[in-house]
Amino acid sequence: MYTFKMEDGTRVRDRFRDAHEGDAYMCERWCELIKPSDHLYHMGDVCMERSSNAKTWFVNKIRSLPGHKRLILGNHDHLTMDVYRDAGFEKIKGSHKINHLLLSHYPLHPSTVPAWAHSNVHGHIHRNPTPAGRYVNMCVEVREYAPTPIEEVEQEAKKLWEVWKETKEGQACQH
Numbered sequence: 001m002y003t004f005k006m007e008d009g010t011r012v013r014d015r016f017r018d019a020h021e022g023d024a025y026m027c028e029r030w031c032e033l034i035k036p037s038d039h040l041y042h043m044g045d046v047c048m049e050r051s052s053n054a055k056t057w058f059v060n061k062i063r064s065l066p067g068h069k070r071l072i073l074g075n076h077d078h079l080t081m082d083v084y085r086d087a088g089f090e091k092i093k094g095s096h097k098i099n100h101l102l103l104s105h106y107p108l109h110p111s112t113v114p115a116w117a118h119s120n121v122h123g124h125i126h127r128n129p130t131p132a133g134r135y136v137n138m139c140v141e142v143r144e145y146a147p148t149p150i151e152e153v154e155q156e157a158k159k160l161w162e163v164w165k166e167t168k169e170g171q172a173c174q175h
Contacts, residue, residue: 015145022145027065029146034067040147041096042089043123043138044074044105055083062087072096074105074123098150101157107131119157134160 016022034040047058058079062069063086070091071077071084084092095104100118102108107122110133119134130137136156138148 023061026140026145027061029144030065030067033147034065036066038067039070040067041070041072041098041103043072043103043121045076045123046071046074046084047079048076050078055079059083059087062089070096072103072105072123099154100161101136101153107135107137110134118154118161121153121157134164136160 016025030040046062047054049058065088069087069089070093071089073092073094077084081092095102097103097117100116101121102113102117102119103121105122106124107130108120110131113120113134117134119136121136121138123137123139125137126139127141134157136153138153140146
């Protein structure tokens, strides 16, 4: 069982014995939920191992998963762009706009989230508290280790945006 440290310093046991069991579960959920015609945005940190064996496993495994894959690069995405393309990622970006969502790996500073964006959809923080305001945490640890339909993300984001619009900060940013 592997653990990670929460912001308050406490250790949390995860639900898997090791990273391999976690990877297998996430791939199983991906295959259950994603159709070949679906577009999937991975919010970064898709491969954290550096060995040549890990690269081969990564390329073969990701390529075998259904869907049109897009990667928002994370701080642990250290492989070459060719490896990500070989794995089947059709688009690789630092950030991306989709409808009223601004996708990034890190939660962006509030002053950089444009008023048009219902929310900054991000990864990176795992189970740490999501910043206050227009932020949707897409880390697998808070998403049942499974892809989340864009419609659900858009609904969450719109609710956050409606609350933000009503605040003094939101009103000031709209002028």
